[in-house]
Amino acid sequence: MGFDLMNIVQLAGGLALFIYGMTTMGNGLEQAAGAKLEKTLEKMTGNIFSALLMGMVVTAVIQSSSATTVMVVGFVNAGIMTLKQSVGVILGANIGTTITAQILRLDSSGTMGDTFLMQILKPKNLAYIMVLIGIILLMTSKSKRRRSIADILIGFGVLFIGMATMESSVAPLADMPQFSQIFAAISNPILGVLVGAGVTAIIQSSSASVGILQALSTTGAITYSAAIPIILGQNIGTCITAFLSSIGGSKNARRTAMVHFYFNLIGSIIFLTAVYAFQYTVGFGFWSEAIDKAGIANFHTLFNVVVTLLFLPFTRVLVFLAEHTIPAQEEKADPLAKLEPRLLATPSIALDQAQHCIADMGTAALSNYALAMDPLFSDVQQNAELFLEHETFLDRAEVEIAKYLVQIRSDLPGGLRRQHAEMLHSLSDFEKIGDYEQNIFDAVTSLRETGGHFSEEAAAELKIMADAVSELLEKTVNGYLEQSASIARQVEPIEEVVDMLKAILKDRHIERLNAGLCSIQTGLPFLEVVHDLEKIGDHCSNIAIYTIQLAEGKKGFDTHNFSKHAYKASPEFREAVEYFEKKYLSGLEATKPVL
Numbered sequence: 001m002g003f004d005l006m007n008i009v010q011l012a013g014g015l016a017l018f019i020y021g022m023t024t025m026g027n028g029l030e031q032a033a034g035a036k037l038e039k040t041l042e043k044m045t046g047n048i049f050s051a052l053l054m055g056m057v058v059t060a061v062i063q064s065s066s067a068t069t070v071m072v073v074g075f076v077n078a079g080i081m082t083l084k085q086s087v088g089v090i091l092g093a094n095i096g097t098t099i100t101a102q103i104l105r106l107d108s109s110g111t112m113g114d115t116f117l118m119q120i121l122k123p124k125n126l127a128y129i130m131v132l133i134g135i136i137l138l139m140t141s142k143s144k145r146r147r148s149i150a151d152i153l154i155g156f157g158v159l160f161i162g163m164a165t166m167e168s169s170v171a172p173l174a175d176m177p178q179f180s181q182i183f184a185a186i187s188n189p190i191l192g193v194l195v196g197a198g199v200t201a202i203i204q205s206s207s208a209s210v211g212i213l214q215a216l217s218t219t220g221a222i223t224y225s226a227a228i229p230i231i232l233g234q235n236i237g238t239c240i241t242a243f244l245s246s247i248g249g250s251k252n253a254r255r256t257a258m259v260h261f262y263f264n265l266i267g268s269i270i271f272l273t274a275v276y277a278f279q280y281t282v283g284f285g286f287w288s289e290a291i292d293k294a295g296i297a298n299f300h301t302l303f304n305v306v307v308t309l310l311f312l313p314f315t316r317v318l319v320f321l322a323e324h325t326i327p328a329q330e331e332k333a334d335p336l337a338k339l340e341p342r343l344l345a346t347p348s349i350a351l352d353q354a355q356h357c358i359a360d361m362g363t364a365a366l367s368n369y370a371l372a373m374d375p376l377f378s379d380v381q382q383n384a385e386l387f388l389e390h391e392t393f394l395d396r397a398e399v400e401i402a403k404y405l406v407q408i409r410s411d412l413p414g415g416l417r418r419q420h421a422e423m424l425h426s427l428s429d430f431e432k433i434g435d436y437e438q439n440i441f442d443a444v445t446s447l448r449e450t451g452g453h454f455s456e457e458a459a460a461e462l463k464i465m466a467d468a469v470s471e472l473l474e475k476t477v478n479g480y481l482e483q484s485a486s487i488a489r490q491v492e493p494i495e496e497v498v499d500m501l502k503a504i505l506k507d508r509h510i511e512r513l514n515a516g517l518c519s520i521q522t523g524l525p526f527l528e529v530v531h532d533l534e535k536i537g538d539h540c541s542n543i544a545i546y547t548i549q550l551a552e553g554k555k556g557f558d559t560h561n562f563s564k565h566a567y568k569a570s571p572e573f574r575e576a577v578e579y580f581e582k583k584y585l586s587g588l589e590a591t592k593p594v595l
Contacts, residue, residue, distance in 0.1 A: 010169035014215070017162030019208050022100065025155025026064055028148045048088040048315060052308070055092020065097035066205060066241035069260050073245045074342030077253035078353055083322070086256045087315045090263060094235070094304045100207040101297035104163060104214050127164070131157035166215035173219045189229040189272055196233025206238035210300055214293040224284065224299075227291045228275060231300055232268040239264055250337060251326050258322040267307030335360040336397060339404045347408050351419050354401050358423055361397050361430040362477035362543075364390040368434060369473055369536075372441040373466050375448070376529075377459065382448070387441055394434035401427050422546040426480065429539040433473070436532040436539075443525045443532075458509060458526055465501040468494060468584045469533045469540075476540040476547075485551035491544035493576035497584050498537040504585075505530050 059068045072089050075081035081089075134153030137146055186192045200209040213230060216222055239261040246257040279287055291299075311318065338353040371387045374380050405424060412420055447453065454462065472494040479488035509526055 004172075007169045007172060011166055014162045014165030014167075014169055015203070015208065015212065017158050017165060018211050019162075019203070019205065021155045021158030021160070021162055022064070022205075022207060022211075023155070024151050025159060026061070026067070028151025028153075028155055048091075048312065051085060051088025052092040052095075052312075055089035055094075056096040057092075058089075059093040059096025060099045064205065064207065065093040066238055068093040068096070069242040069257075070245040070342055073242055073249065073253050073256045074340045076256045077246075077249040078338045078340035078343060080349070080353070083252045083255050083259070084315070084319055087259055087318055090256070090260050091308045091311060091315075094263065095301075095308055097207060097238075098297070098301040098304050101210045101214065101293075101300045104160075104211055105294040105297040127157040127160035129157075130154070131161070163211060163215060166212065167218045170216055170219055173216070173221065186230065187223065187225040189276060192226060192229025193233035193236065193268065193272070196230035196235075197237035198233075200234045200237025201240040204238075204241045206234045209234045209237065210296065214296050217290070217292055217296055220290045222291055223288055224291045224295065225279075225287050227296055228299060229272065231296065231303065232272055234300075235264040235303065236261075236268055245342065255319075255322040255326045258325050259318045262318050262321050263307070263311060267303070267310070270310070271303055271307065335393070336400050339400060341407075344404075344407050347412055347416055350404070350408050351416060351423070354404055354423055355419070357397060357401050358427045358430065359477075359481045361394055361401075361427060361434075362480050364393050364397075365430050365433045365437065366473055366477045368394075368437045368441075369470065372437045372444065373470070376440075376444050377463050377466070382441070382445065384441075384445075391434055391438055394431050398427055398431040419550055422550045425546050426543050429542045433536050433539050436535050439532045440529055443528055447525055452525070454526055455512065458512065461505050461508065462526065462529065464584055465498065465505060465530065465533055468498050468501060468580070469536055472498060472537055472540050476543050479544055479547050483547065483551050485548045488544040488547040488551070489572075490576065491540055493573060494580050495537045495541045496577050497580040498534060500581070500585065502530055502534040 055068060058071075059065050069090060072081065072086045072093075076083060076086050130153045134150040134157065137150035137153070141147055141150065186195055196209065196213075199212070200206050203209060210231065213222070213227065213234075217227070239257070242257040242260045246254045278284070336357055338357050340350075340353060343350045343353060368387055368390045371383055371390070375382045402424065405420060408420065453459075472491060475487055475490050475494070478484070479491065506527065509530075
């Protein structure tokens, strides 16, 4: 019976099962390893050897060098990892990816005995038992860990069922002379490399591409001379995933993809040159012999290990080539680039990135406070352009960070769930602080345009309140930046004093208005600024409370009770309030007018 349409359908179906099994097994292994896997990858990149090791381990776990490289591109784009740090991980990923082909070789004939037990233990037979056990676990267990184990078993089983399906679908090709002729033509090294690269680029998985080659090798029609250039081409074709992932990213993200490409391209050229130079001078005795699954797996491993060792002393060369391929351009760093979509699959890292962006909102709010208030008490010119840039960032950041946080999967553990809630509250408060700063900036602009100014007493009083809010905002932002409960606990006492200042300033200003010492033209802006300053204090208080909640890891934290009762009832709080009363309220005596 010849090779017909049904064989093609079976081959496609077997490939689909193979990729699904590989993905499911990788996801299960990743879940079983815990959420700290990528976190560890992020941290263990201090030197080339630790980065190499982590690249190998992570890729072996998730069964995909493409996935690891995409993850690294995301880290570089988000600023978590530098371009130089990424090189070691990429080198390690190329070794780690060889594990799939080595697993598949276990099913090679002759590797196990012919007893019943040995036949049962062969992967293609054991696969059905593993799928059965996995399905039972999946249907009977609610534990996330057991469900991850079920995914590993099901994925492993489906992987080999897909492999067996591909092997059976291509079996008729063994009797077709045309098939042998095709692979004889592919023995041309350039054509072989192009075929391997093309197939891998289409299915975007070198492991799956190698699996197809291993399935075809069971026909006995593929020789070493045909397989070697195809395997080298497969390593080049796998770079397409990283290229696609880097589109729209920073220049360093694109450079990371280029490092991956140059590693495989240069390595393939060196290997191809060395192999064919040896073949045409000395000659390989097995060159025209049929290659089997074990031979393909071994050459795939040999290539990646040798090329990695070759490049270890020359990692700077890869960086040099990538930097000159993607030249430096004048590009303004976007703080929101930290919201890297590729990191959403790892909530702990994604939350950290979002937290950094919220901290950037605090820095922008702190800068805008000075831009809004300084022109009120000096002759310094308003910088409307810079103020607008910061305010635009605050508005955009609230929307983008909120959208990013919503995309983070909901089944977060307790600590991350609290962090998630705190961040949603804090980003809204920082944006509202920006709105009140906008009100102050507009009020100052209006006063300058109309030629109005506050009386000497009013300006002196307002300066005291402005200084208090400045310290309040600075401690709020610093507490959030450092996630420091001790700094955040200093915010509420100052906010209490700010509330007192608001009441005192309003009463005194009304007295001045009644006495005719201030006009309505300047009186209303004064009260508006006082109101806006007090509102900034309120939102700083909210942020500080959530910072304390997160930093101290409190469970069942009642924000209202903390703010109104528990904290304010403590002796430490009263002492702090008295300190700030003395610091700010005492200065009001010198500004009190004689009416």
